[in-house]
């Protein structure tokens with residue numbers, strides 16, 4: 001990701017050095033000149049008053065341009081009072097499939113995002129073997145590898161640049177399906193081969209989200225093996241750690257161990273303590289990362305600057321109830337006896353399971369973001385507490401019924417205010 005970001009800056013600066021002041025002499029006419037803006041080039045330097053010249057899709061000059069050349073530009077934008085800067089890179093998106101539906105990506109472009117990084121635990125490829133060849137939004141899956149997915153994106157046309165990680169769980173599903181067992185040696189080799197192929201197709205590294213099955217089935221040793229496969233390509237190990245509640249220090253330790261043993265850099269995603277009962281321990285977490293860095297491990301973390309996180313109501317289902325995959329989980333949610341057992345575990349917790357319900361301490365802070373069925377549309381933007389009141393159900397039943405109606409997936413936003421503290425000044429967080 002930093003590679004991609006550096007690329008943008010280097011591109012601008014390099015082209016500026018090559019062309020500044022000389023393009024006019026070569027008889028080139030600028031397609032676009034942005035004048036009177038304050039240029040922030042992303043290098044960390046302060047803003048400068050400068051013009052920016054563009055030919056085709058490339059910046060060819062930054063600085064004081066020849067007035068004659070400026071005058072002949074095909075288009076001039078007056079950016080007085082505005083900042084001119086390289087496009088933003090959204091380093092963590094889930095646009096893998098939405099970009100196939102609408103490649104114009106207006107929701108990103110209009111915020112200034114010109115590069116999206118995809119494949120944040122589940123990637124669009126590989127999609128083959130035991131993995132079900134299906135995709136949301138009624139998309140027809142006509143690709144098997146990450147490379148073929150990129151080609152499909154290009155064929156459809158997209159307005160943003162993209163990069164993607166390859167998901168550890170993606171390759172696991174291709175070889176093992178939804179089974180929770182250990183892979184055999186040949187299966188492990190097949191998974192590594194899939195990671196290698198994805199890296200050859202241009203993946204940025206290996207990603208994983210260890211909070212939710214079947215991601216949770218990866219052992220540390222398996223993660224080290226899979227992460228080793230990205231090393232020859234200079235890839236990164238990108239991890240949603242195993243828990244953001246009790247045991248977070250161990251989870252951070254695991255991420256650092258994978259990086260150390262696989263000899264790859266690691267980035268810890270969304271660094272935070274989500275369980276409000278544990279707030280105050282952030283210093284320990286940061287010290288662990290700092291300590292690793294001082295031992296030579298290339299460890300970094302990123303964070304979001306807001307006080308809620310997007311997840312899915314399915315994360316409220318305990319791991320045992322997800323065993324065997326999607327359909328089996330839905331069957332358990334429909335079965336009254338199993339449903340009560342799920343509810344009991346949700347309220348009481350299970351040792352070793354990061355329980356979002358206990359972490360967010362209450363249903364008021366858990367809001368349904370989107371649904372697929374018309375019947376449930378009225379619940380979008382409402383908290384589980386409100387939905388329970390409106391439907392006359394107990395909150396847990398409201399959640400489980402929604403999951404059943406929505407085929408096991410209900411994107412939701414949960415509040416965990418306060419978690420941002422203590423990290424802002426760290427040099428190793430993005």
Ligand SMILES: [Zn+2]
Pocket residue numbers: 092120240269270
């Ligand atoms: Zn994430």
